[in-house]
Amino acid sequence: MAFEASNHVELYLAALNLNRSIYRTVLYGPNPSKVKKPKSSKGMTIEGPPKANESNDITQTEELWMEDAMTQNEIDERREQIDSLLKSNPTPKAHEAVSKKFEVDAGKHWDEFYKRNGDRFFKDRHYLEASYPDLVKPNFVFIECGCGVGNALLPLLESNPSITVIGGDFSKTAVETVKKDERFIKAQTENVEGERAGRAFSEVWDITKSPYPGTYKPKAGGEEASFGQSFADAAMLLFCLSAIPPAKFDKSVNHVRHCIKEGGLLFFRDYGRLDDSQMHLLPSCLKDTGRVLGHDTYVKQDGTICHYFDKDEVRDIFERNGFEVVELEWVRRQYMNRGEGKARRRTWLHGVFRRVGGDEGLVRGKEAEIVEEDKVGKVQEKRKSCEIS
Numbered sequence: 246m247a248f249e250a251s252n253h254v255e256l257y258l259a260a261l262n263l264n265r266s267i268y269r270t271v272l273y274g275p276n277p278s279k280v281k282k283p284k285s286s287k288g289m290t291i292e293g294p295p296k297a298n299e300s301n302d303i304t305q306t307e308e309l310w311m312e313d314a315m316t317q318n319e320i321d322e323r324r325e326q327i328d329s330l331l332k333s334n335p336t337p338k339a340h341e342a343v344s345k346k347f348e349v350d351a352g353k354h355w356d357e358f359y360k361r362n363g364d365r366f367f368k369d370r371h372y373l374e375a376s377y378p379d380l381v382k383p384n385f386v387f388i389e390c391g392c393g394v395g396n397a398l399l400p401l402l403e404s405n406p407s408i409t410v411i412g413g414d415f416s417k418t419a420v421e422t423v424k425k426d427e428r429f430i431k432a433q434t435e436n437v438e439g440e441r442a443g444r445a446f447s448e449v450w451d452i453t454k455s456p457y458p459g460t461y462k463p464k465a466g467g468e469e470a471s472f473g474q475s476f477a478d479a480a481m482l483l484f485c486l487s488a489i490p491p492a493k494f495d496k497s498v499n500h501v502r503h504c505i506k507e508g509g510l511l512f513f514r515d516y517g518r519l520d521d522s523q524m525h526l527l528p529s530c531l532k533d534t535g536r537v538l539g540h541d542t543y544v545k546q547d548g549t550i551c552h553y554f555d556k557d558e559v560r561d562i563f564e565r566n567g568f569e570v571v572e573l574e575w576v577r578r579q580y581m582n583r584g585e586g587k588a589r590r591r592t593w594l595h596g597v598f599r600r601v602g603g604d605e606g607l608v609r610g611k612e613a614e615i616v617e618e619d620k621v622g623k624v625q626e627k628r629k630s631c632e633i634s
Contacts, residue, residue, distance in 0.1 A: 294578055303579040303588045313577035313590050323519040327527060331540060334531045348490045348538070351550055352415040352451060373397055374404060377512045377597070379479060383407045384438045388477040390452050390501050391415075391485030395423040402432045402445060409437055411477065413450025413457055423447045440464055452485075453493040456503035474503050479510040487515045487552040491542055498566040505600045511568060517575060517592035518553045526551065554594050568598035 297314040298306055374380050380387065380401060385408045392398050392412030401408055410432070414420050423429055424447055432445035441461040448459035460469040480501050489497055505511060516522065518541055526543050530536035536544040541553040560573055576593040 297579075301579075303581045304586075306581075308581065309583075310578055310580050313579045313592075315577055315590070315592075320519060323524060326524070327519075327540075330527055330531060331537070334537075346535070348550070350548065351488065351490070353548075356416040356418050357547070373401065376514075376595070377479075377481075379510060380408070381405055382478075385409070386439070386476065386478045387411065387481070388413070388457060388479075388504050389481045389483065390450070390497075391482065391488065392423065392447065393419050395426055395429065395447075397481065397483055398423065398445075398447075399426055399428045402428050406435075407437050407444075409439070409441070409444040410446070411457065411459065411472070412447040413452070413459070414447075415449060415451040417449050420447050420449050436464065452497045452500050453489055454496075454500075456500045472504070475506045475509075477504045477509060478506060479512060480505050481512040483512070483514050484516065486513075487554065488550050489552070490550060491539060491552060494562050495566060498562060498568075502567050502600055507600055507602075509600050510571070511563070511596075511598045511600065513559070513563075513594070513596035513598065514576075515559075515594055516551065516553045517594045518555045520553055520592040521590045522551075523553045556594060559594055559596060563596070563598045567600060567602060569601050570596070571599050572597040 294310040294312050295306075295308055297312045301314045301316075303311050379385065381404070383405075385405065387401065387408060388411040389397055390413055392414050393416075395412060398410045398412045401410055412420070412423055414423075429445045429447070433443040435444050436442060437444050440463055442464045443462070446459055446461060448457070450457055450459070456474065457472055460471055462469055482501065486494060486497065501511065523541070523543075526545065527537070529546075530543040538544065538550065539552075541555070543551055545551055556573065556575065560570060564570065573594070573596045576595045578591045580589045580591060581587075582589065
């Protein structure tokens, strides 16, 4: 019996690892280092994917990825599918208490996520300098909100020897993992221009509650000092805002803005509405109590929240919180899973925003939540008449 039980456990663990591998491939595309590239394919490089072919069907090519020229008819079909599912499955009032608990426990669920997966789930993001060229500037001070286990910060420490990186995440486990990385430890002892000793910092930070709470040791010695405000040349929200309940978007963006110098930049990339993951997640969420928090906001099986953004929604969030739009565009990709013979259609929003003006006129606290709820409602009302392009 013990032998049989052991076999069952081994089979279960093997299946679990296989499922994780498949999930990573589906969500983020194949890992180029583990995929045998077809002879005619350039593979997945930071230069970007090939253009869409005439049929806009990656299964008819030998590519691992390519741009997705999604048509307006396809956009409308997906929009109608989501609206129909939500209309035919209204969320009962009894689910509201469960939904609220998911929101309250968001940090707890992310901590559990990183305890399970460590630094193995997400891959290092080596494409950031190509997407955001400012990151290669000398003596650049950069803060990432929701840094996770450092998949963005740590490669930047290697590629730009004069950059100062500051990371915050509301998972204590994630921050501890960042601090144990050899690249981070080495950078803590390296000095660049400025008053701070070292060029790598990370603290537990819930951006829905406060500006960055970290401290640093001055080069001149003495007691640790607070980072204060307006200390960063740029900030990044990389698949971070989507993990926060929409009613807290304004507070969060205000707290990030607090860290950026006037004229500094905010780099944004997050899930876009009608992404394949939304099309698959919504039906499963409708089967469980309290997992649909809003029209485009759902709770995954692991308890973490995921919101899918509309282009107008993102523009409104940042413009009403003291930023101007530098870039804002849809990013659509098709990824091929050769093992399964299936393609996934991914949709993100890419943005660059500039911090403008002082703090006059910005909404904060309870007022921010009211404005956010009103804005979200207006965006949803006009979605049917808006082209996602």
